[in-house]
Amino acid sequence: MRALAKTNAAPGLELIDAPEPTCGPDDVKIRVLRAGLCGTDLHLEKWDEWAASTVRVPQIIGHEFFGEVVEIGANVTSVQVGQRASGEGHIVCGECRNCRAGRRHLCIRTIGIGVNRDGAFADYVVIPASNVWVQPDSMDPDVGAVFDPFGNATHTTLSFPIAGEDILVTGAGPIGVMGAAIAKHVGARNVVVTDVSDYRLDLARAAGADRVVNVTRERVADAQRELGMREGFDIGLEMSGHPSAVEEMIANMNHGGRIAMLGLPAGPFPIDWSRVITHMITIKGIYGREMYDTWYAMSAMLQSSSALEHAVRSVITHRFPAEQWEDAFAAARSGQCGKVVMDWS
Numbered sequence: 273m274r275a276l277a278k279t280n281a282a283p284g285l286e287l288i289d290a291p292e293p294t295c296g297p298d299d300v301k302i303r304v305l306r307a308g309l310c311g312t313d314l315h316l317e318k319w320d321e322w323a324a325s326t327v328r329v330p331q332i333i334g335h336e337f338f339g340e341v342v343e344i345g346a347n348v349t350s351v352q353v354g355q356r357a358s359g360e361g362h363i364v365c366g367e368c369r370n371c372r373a374g375r376r377h378l379c380i381r382t383i384g385i386g387v388n389r390d391g392a393f394a395d396y397v398v399i400p401a402s403n404v405w406v407q408p409d410s411m412d413p414d415v416g417a418v419f420d421p422f423g424n425a426t427h428t429t430l431s432f433p434i435a436g437e438d439i440l441v442t443g444a445g446p447i448g449v450m451g452a453a454i455a456k457h458v459g460a461r462n463v464v465v466t467d468v469s470d471y472r473l474d475l476a477r478a479a480g481a482d483r484v485v486n487v488t489r490e491r492v493a494d495a496q497r498e499l500g501m502r503e504g505f506d507i508g509l510e511m512s513g514h515p516s517a518v519e520e521m522i523a524n525m526n527h528g529g530r531i532a533m534l535g536l537p538a539g540p541f542p543i544d545w546s547r548v549i550t551h552m553i554t555i556k557g558i559y560g561r562e563m564y565d566t567w568y569a570m571s572a573m574l575q576s577s578s579a580l581e582h583a584v585r586s587v588i589t590h591r592f593p594a595e596q597w598e599d600a601f602a603a604a605r606s607g608q609c610g611k612v613v614m615d616w617s
């Protein structure tokens with residue numbers, strides 16, 4: 273089968289002819305139709321310090337995908353051949369305290385599909401049946417392929433009650449844009465989105481943001497004034513991983529404000545702790561998706577709102593055939609894109 277793999281412990285990737293993965297008794301084999309590119313894949317391709325310390329070559333990468341079930345293991349009853357499915361990319365141990373308590377997203381021994389084991393940039397991927405999220409037959413393959421980042425956005429945005437609140441989203445990448453759309457869907461009052469890129473802020477506006485702020489030219493406080501907000505933001509969704517975004521967010525929160533942080537910073541950075549303390553600001557880290565409550569929530573929201581469905585679809589700006597993976601990576605790296613997907617069908 274075709275597979276996009278890291279074959280050497282060095283920068284780059286190779287489209288190789290690999291043996292098809294075998295389906296164990298508790299596994300499901302999926303023929304990949306679409307796969308989404310994300311920052312993790314760019315790190316792996318570039319072979320930075322994190323990638324070099326994490327990946328053992330050879331390794332097929334890719335973890336955001338949608339496809340058709342072609343084989344199920346002997347013990348599998350929850351999935352049927354012929355069904356369409358997305359996949360949860362975190363495989364958990366099932367034995368640690370959090371797993372046993374049903375908090376699987378907090379597993380201390382999580383393994384990543386396409387990071388610690390062969391992934392979905394291939395004609396076929398095999399995952400445990402418990403990681404399969406069966407989708408309706410009518411699911412658009414492109415939308416099915418972004419359930420992983422849509423789940424990140426859902427997990428972050430639903431972390432705190434949103435209805436009637438004023439929301440600040442820092443970072444208009446695919447996840448920030450979907451977060452803004454979810455906040456509107458759930459009934460937020462003002463949703464303000466920041467970024468340094470007009471291209472991305474246009475996506476945020478199209479997905480329902482009330483006001484966008486390009487922080488290279490404008491301050492968040494200007495938008496607040498314009499919207500008639502007399503107090504700070506109630507909820508912050510940090511989706512950029514940039515220290516200056518966190519700094520400006522903390523500076524513009526209301527007393528008692530709550531911040532959900534998904535963006536991954538490149539390293540440690542200082543923040544204004546005295547403000548966090550005296551304003552009683554709550555800061556919560558967010559990782560992955562709740563397994564599987566987030567998956568239920570996002571599927572249900574998509575089903576009930578064509579506006580949200582439209583917003584999620586609108587973040588997918590580029591699609592390339594798998595053979596043109598280099599163009600796909602170049603588009604994703606350029607930043608002049610929303611979500612980039614590869615067509616493996």
Ligand SMILES: NC(=O)c1ccc[n+]([C@@H]2O[C@H](COP(=O)([O-])OP(=O)(O)OC[C@H]3O[C@@H](n4cnc5c(N)ncnc54)[C@H](O)[C@@H]3O)[C@@H](O)[C@H]2O)c1
Pocket residue numbers: 310311421424442443444445446447448466467468469472487511512513514516517533534535536537558559560
């Ligand atoms: N915690 C998790 O489980 C998890 C999962 C997936 C992604 N992430 C992280 O979440 C973040 C969002 O993911 P994405 O795929 O949308 O990433 P992305 O890199 O496409 O988006 C980040 C956006 O932040 C913008 N940005 C840069 N500097 C900024 C600033 N000073 N103020 C505001 N915006 C700024 C960038 O222009 C970009 O549009 C990334 O940091 C990613 O690494 C975390």
Ligand SMILES: [Zn+2]
Pocket residue numbers: 309310311312335336420421
């Ligand atoms: Zn990803």
Ligand SMILES: [Zn+2]
Pocket residue numbers: 364365366367368369370371372378379380381382
């Ligand atoms: Zn565990």
